[in-house]
Amino acid sequence: MDENLHIALIQSHLNWENPVANRISFSEKLTQITSAIDLIVLPEMFTTGxxxxxxxxxxxxxxxxxxxMQDLAKEKNAALTGSLVFQENDNFFNRLFFVFPNGTYCTYDKKHTFTLAGEHEVYQSGIEKLMVEYKGFKICPLICYDLRFPVWARNTEDYDVLLYVANWPKLRVNAWDALLKARAIENMSYCIGVNRIGIDGLGHEYVGHSAVYNVLGEQVAYSEKEEIVYARLSKGHIEKTRNKLKFLNDRDAFNWQ
Incomplete structure (x- = not known):
């Protein structure tokens, strides 16, 4: 069994409030992926901004x-994840879907809605973390503003990968860079951040900085332009580092009940 997880991060401009155009755009981008990939990651609200x-x-x-997403996951024989505007029972959610290659899926609703933009007044907040078991890796997917709340992300579940999809603006991108690295170090896990680029319908500018950090907080992938970023996550790296540096044994246990 391959102990590596091969991932592709799609850092892209988004068409404002236009799901049809964004699906077409991402479909075209995904045709560029010709090698075997296990997981494809799209930004937050990738169909609308x-x-x-x-x-x-x-x-x-x-x-x-x-x-x-289900059709593409089957076509690429890869898992596909990202968040989108989703309406259910007359409520709106910023909902992440993690779609497996066979079309089955699980979901995570953004816990920390972004009050600075009034997201809490529009979208229902999630109440549960999601743990995804995939190809021997345990993955914890979160969304954008969640990055600022380390207790919510704390690795009490022994996950291997912490994953953030985002629309994180240029104005505060230094925080994005610093917090992604910090989340990797403190949780002794890979930390992946996938951001968008370009200018949205409200005039906010995004400069990417999508990145992957390993268990030691070392940057193994990074980009500031519109492109597909590839990385390989190693199960051996996680196990070797955790066995040598047993910092997680001393972590605080949080009870969310």
């Missing part, structure tokens, strides 16, 4: 995007 007007999006677009 970080909109606070989800009522502008047709209600069925969420299900259409989910079907699109």
């Amino acid at each position: 970080f909109t606070m007007q989800p009522q502008n999006i047709y209600e069925d677009e969420g299900l259409k995007t989910l079907q699109w």
Whole structure:
């Protein structure tokens, strides 16, 4: 069994509040992936940009995007993840889907809605972390603003990979860089951050800085332009480092009940 997880991070411009155009755009980008990849990661709200007007999006677009993700996951024989505007029971969610190659999926609703932009007034907040078991790796996917809250991300579940999808603006990108590295070090896990680039419909600028950090906080992948970023995660690196440096044995145990 391959003890590596091969990943592709799609750092891209997003078409404002236009799911159809974004699905077409990402479909075209994914044709560039010709090597064997296990996991493809898209940004936060990858079909719309970080909109606070989800009522502008047709209600069925969420299900259409989910079907699109399922079709692509099967076609690429790879898992696919990213978050999108999703409407359910008259409520809106910033919902991450993790779609497996066979089309099955699990979800995570963003816990920390971004109050500075009024996200808490528009989208329902999630209440549970998600742990994904995939190809021998335990993955914890979170969303953007969650990055600022280390207790929520604390590695009490012995996960191997902490993954953030984001629309993190240029204005505060130094925090993005620092916190991704910190989350890797303190949790002794790989930490992946996938951001967008370009200017959104509200004039906010994004400069990417999508990156992968290993268990020691060393940067193993990074980009500031529109491209697909590839990385290989090693199970051996995780086990070797944790066996040598048993810092997780001294971690605090948090009870969310």
